Amino acid sequence: MATIAEKILAAHAGRETISPGDFANVSVDVVLANDITGPISIREFHKLGVSRVFDPEKVVMVPDHFIPNKDIASAIQAKALRDFSREQGLVYFETGRAGIEHVLLPEQGLVGPGQVVIGADSHTCTYGALGAFSTGMGSTDIAAAMATGDIWMKVPATIKFVFHGQLRPWVGGKDLILHIIGDIGIDGALYAAMEFHGDAIASLNMDGRFTMANMAIEAGAKAGIFPVDAATEAYVVAHPPKSGARPMLSYTTDSDSDYSRVIEYDAGDIEPNVAFPHLPSNVKPVSQAGTVPIDQVVIGSCTNGRLGDLRIAAEIIRGQTIHPDVRCIVIPGSQRVYGDALDEGLLRVFLDAGAVVSTPTCGPCLGGYMGVLAPGERCLSTTNRNFVGRMGSPQSEVYLAGPAVAAASAIAGRIAGPTGQPSNTQEVTER
């Protein structure tokens, strides 16, 4: 009897069964690094005394954090990534044909159900939305895995989260995951895998699931996993890899007794949520936010930079104008999302309202560039962290929310929830 995480790890460790707390070497299907973490992985890889990576088709390099290069130092790092990728023949995505790694890899068909994916980026847990066991590690772990094709892991216990009933209007994946983090705290799932279930989860589109799995790390978790269902299968079929086929290995947890805990919520109780500074667990329903004037809104990131997110934001912003005191920065998460948003007229909606539309980049989420905050400034952002100084000055503040609250706030000039009834944008047709 085992959970999804245990079954995937056992299969990759060549074992019949595996239990929480066990240590094992597991083979990896995809190894990932970016322009911040990759240069250290490359430096450490060279110390191993091997000349080639274990399998160039399974090593993926995505420059996305400071891309297009923000300064000479970041250009040197991006060049190191590019040079190594060319030399080794790795899967590499150049600026203009890329995007934020965790938006890009699923849409490129590079990650899928039943896989083990490790990446030198903490939000690698995003691919759990597809039923993969995926987790973030550091650069040296990635260097070792690039050489050997495996990595040591401690098998996590799994916590089951169940959302009964149906979601209220405008409530999405971000609101659910913030609700969980607000409930259990930022180390509430430390070292554990999170599994998501319930009627509200079954009706959540893939973009909402990516958002939830993405922020599992914000509860300290090793992975955030969704069971594979018809929505997953439709997504996988619609996003084939350039060559070969993506595996469709779906696992299910045998029984509730396999979980270390089961935590249940009534989805109908959950409002659009906002995480106040300076922890993602400092969560309040938007109706209790009070009057909080804001200087900037960011809509994008590996958390909420997908087409479904932009559709929700555009629906609220259409025909309105951004508040005169607010800079609104919209960042489609990948070239494909950018193109689709262009074709659907969403970018025109943002431009007409007075927002900036940027090329895909992590940029402001980590205070890198393209929207850094001055002392005393406040930003409402669809990103994933609001630690002290996350988006710039240590005297600035970041508030986290989903795209609906972000869009409504950009218009109101203060933290605000959306009003009226949404159309069917939350039932996104996967592309």
Added chain:
Amino acid sequence: MILQGKVHKYGADVDTDAIIPARYLNVSEPALLAEHCMEHIDPEFRQRVSKGDIIVATSNFGCGSSREHAPIAIAACGVSCVIAHSFARIFFRNAIDIGLPLLECPEAVDACEAGDTLEIDLARGEISNRTRGTTCTAKPYPEFMTGIIDAGGLIPYTRRRLGGGHA
């Protein structure tokens, strides 16, 4: 190995943006990263820290991003060990991987103040507070991990696994 140094004490949830803000991650040289270590939460840390010093914190130290730059910056400041109630998962791996010792020992954390002198016997996990005369023992590492720690980090450990470095 015996470590000795003065305590720099912090609370819960010291995140990787506090340890090394992301805007400095456009370089990866340890000495350059060390210049900004703890800048957001303790701007005087860089002036105060001496070789061998020990960072002490409560729960969930190193939460947030996967940036290995965080333990690299701490080690490059001369810090010899971090003691906490608990560590965030990725920070824990990263520190072990690069050979920065970490100890989980709530008793030692709660019994010390900033400026105390600690002496640590790493092999025994024994933490002695020379200022207050108290001693306690940290949670031992799982056996699987001692191989990596004894090798001096994941790179020497993996070199050995690969048979001395031949592809």
